[in-house]
Amino acid sequence: MPSSHSYHLHASLQESLSDIHSILLEIEDRDFCDKESSVIQGSIGEHIRHSLDHFRAFLSVVSCEKSRIFYDRRKRGMKEETDRHTCLLEIKRIQGLFSTLYSQGNGDSRLDRQVEVEHVIDSKGTIAVFCSYADRELMFIYHHLLHHCAMIAFQLRLLGKKVPSSFGVAPATLKEQL
Secondary structure, X not given: OOOHHHHHHHHHXXXXXXXXXXXXXXXOHHHHHOOOOOOOOOOHHHHHHHXXXXXXXXXXXXXXXXXXXXXXXXXXOOHHHOOHHHHHHHHHHHHHHHHHHHHOOOHHHHHOOEEEEXXXXXXOOOEEEEEEEHHHHHHHHHHHHHHXXXXXXXXXXXXXXXOOOOOOOOHHHHHHHO
């Protein structure tokens, strides 16, 4: 049985992915792909694809015996950043993978292990490898997702769309606002 913090983090991740999914159901395809009218670099689709890349990198380690996470090895220009339907399907697929991880009762044992994290640390391509733990990296991708949700919320508001006030806001900030 996963620990309480692991369970709550999993629930928060699932909720955030569901929030993105719901928002994508409400917007137009042109808003999903629009890069021109935003003051933020990247379209909504690109921000989501970028965040999902981090989920995929994480899952590639916890779903097998690999021990190094490669967040910076991403495939840009994928269909999920230009096709809203493909993106919606990928969100559901990733949610399913996380649900499977936790429903098998393996979530905690797979998260409670040391991993290496490889990052490109400058524009010359210098690589650095850091030690971490899988559960710490899960927390990182959750906060990384929230950061991109905040940018998406800003883009949607500029387009005149209604966005839930909690979308893209860190849990600690929401707690302070209560």
